[in-house]
Amino acid sequence: MGTIDTHFRADLSVDFCGIKAPNPFWLASAPPTDKAYNVIRAFEAGWGGVVWKTLGEDPPAVNVSSRYSAIYGKNREVLGFNNIELITDRSLDINLREITAVKEAWPDRAIVVSLMLPCEEHYWADILPKVEATGADGIELNFGCPHGMPERGMGAAVGQVPEYVQLVTSWCKKHSRLPVIVKLTPNITDIRQPARAAKAGGADAVSLINTINSITAIDLDRMVALPTVGTASTHGGYCGTAVKPIALNMVAEIARDPATRGLPISGIGGINNWRDAAEFIALGAGCVQVCTAAMLHGFSIVEQMKDGLARWMESKGYRTLADFSGKAVPNTTDWKYLDMNYKVIARIDQEACIGCGKCHIACEDTSHQAIAKLVDPASGARRYEVIDAECVGCNLCEITCPVQSCITMVPQQTGMPYMNWTQDPRNPRAEKVPTAA
Template sequence: MADLSIDFVGIKSPNPFWLASAPPTDKAYNVERAFEAGWGGVVWKTLGEDPAAVNVSSRYSAIYDSYGEVSGFNNIELITDRSLEVNLREIEAVKKSWPDRALVVSLMVPCEEQAWKTIVKEVEKTGADGLELNFGCPHGMPERGMGAAVGQVPEYVEQVARWCKMYCKMPVIVKLTPNITDIRFPARAAKRGGADAVSLINTINSITGIDLDNMVARPIVDGKSTHGGYCGPAVKPIALSMTSEIARDPETMGLPISGIGGISNWRDAAEFISLGAGCVQVCTAAMIYGFRIVEEMKTGLANWMDSKGFETIEDFRGLAVPNTTDWKYLNMNYKVVASIDEDKCIGCGRCYIGCEDTSHQAIDLKPQADGTNKFEIIEEECVGCNLCQITCPVDDCITMERRDVGQPYMNWTQDPRNPHREVTEESTHEA
């Protein structure tokens, strides 16, 4: 059986599944239930200075898929609305009761050295395993000069990280905001400031929808609304992309990463780990389905690892990073074309409609004598875009098959069709 235990920047836990800083980790009752269910760690909901934040009602909204499942989740909740003293007392008690679980404390205070010095020293007394600096909250707190207002300024990220490393001995994780043009800049700043790791992504600025009867966005607070933080399965592609950017950036390569964003099952977790994450954090899935989902996550990941011959998380962590590159280094001479398995085809025509109306007119529709339709690929017109495969409702009915064009690897920096090509030693390698 695969060993799921991890050591993330000196923080040990029995598995890589941690609950993210959010409502599920706001108090001892929740955290202990999570540990009983099998979670390897938690990041305690963000603490701040007293007096505690005051929240509004209501706080959540959602986007649903065609099956009625939540695909995107929006919240306008702030950091903890309980006193610092109560939180610190509970953190200390929980860590004593569960010494084998990771307990990281999320923090957010004004961008002042004394404020950070005071709170990190208080947290250190609890025996917690580490800190997560919340530089990502996109609503409410930025209006007070905190959260994303710090995370969007690399100089602030570096400065606060340095303060925290100066005044405590715990590992410091910097939580990054996705509401920025280039995620690499704050990640580099965190590393310069001495941070032990980064976690990402925090939530994305969003309005999930409008109540057209009352002309107000959701969630509704006495007839008004505001933008909130978007999370859930819909944000996973963005989170994976940003994770890969940090993992392969020469300036941050090797910087430990805690992956966050739409992780709902073991496969999602494996994808983040393959891009370099040393642990993963979950929020929305736990809020929708409850803490027991971690059992399926652990079992599924372990079974998959066994099937692949991976004994530990480290055996496959980062394996997808070398295969992620810039567009300009992709092979221009690689060619695939679509192939339709007639035995599996149900004749729905979705591939034909998509290709005929919006793509390359590479599928021929042939009416049959019995009133059905047959679809054939026009290979000389097919560019291998995958649209037909994506729209097909039948698994493996349409596959993409490689064609040998008789040409060696050539990327865009080498392509004669590129008027700005620069053939250099770097551009001739298969990136």
């Protein structure tokens, strides 16, 4: 077996639907990209690109105070972040002048301009040449904002209607030569529908996910949700670590859908480190956008992201992002095609076990009573062992165990061939499997 060549430096550069950048880490359209000052600091820190905070018609939007709230884990770690901030509250002219200046000063970095306008073609026909004149590399259509703007017929109000997505996308392709990226809302039943519509409208790429409708918490003394504006609140957009599983699933759905397969994807949602980025890329993303992590930790986190991704790629023998982009997509399928004959059983490393009993409690109370609690009569010492005949391999014990790798799921040799649910005789609508002649 050949050895992996690690005597090279991984190339993190990207060419995303014609937009080139030195690395795949871009700042998403949000407060961190609201003005030249922030964007310049981001580029100095090493970010490969930015999506400029959403521009709209003049007069600009007016924001409220306060705007943010959060869900916390232990030690006040922010797990989920909620905001009710709108698009840019600065004039179109100021934004366009700053975009022009920053692009001239940083020609090697990607600058994509996010746009949100009413669903009338003349608004788009008017603004697109102005954006193109800045030298920006592309535009992103904000069809995802779930608060404030939908009440005005924009944002998610467009993204939730595939016909509108296709129509506005086609206007942008008609009135601009720049690559068009359509930002999709997750507040929809089937993410594939707006993605297909974007492609039908001529989109060069899609980006997802935008934020999820949410109310993070209630102040039980004042009886009002957070963030609070005076004596009232409203639903906002949820992002951060907590939304990553939802984002990964939606990216995968688009990547493996025959109707959108091959459509470039910019992955967004809960990206905090290089591993998160690698997971999005493995599911088909060509670049990733980051917001919450930068807001919580500052722009310097990009250096750890770049270094970690490069080192991991080198350890795996991946010279470029294309070497592993989409590699997890073929292994992502519908439930009905999973192997019904595959089986794993939990194993407890007795030397690593601290005897806390969490695995036993979880299995005994809520699962399959497959972990026995054994007590030494003489010493009173506790020991936990898996009852193989009862274990269904659900992973709950492994998840609840506080000691990493103490409990592992071990594949079993069943001697049975692959069989999915469409072929399973226990399925009342199973398909007949052809037999050899």
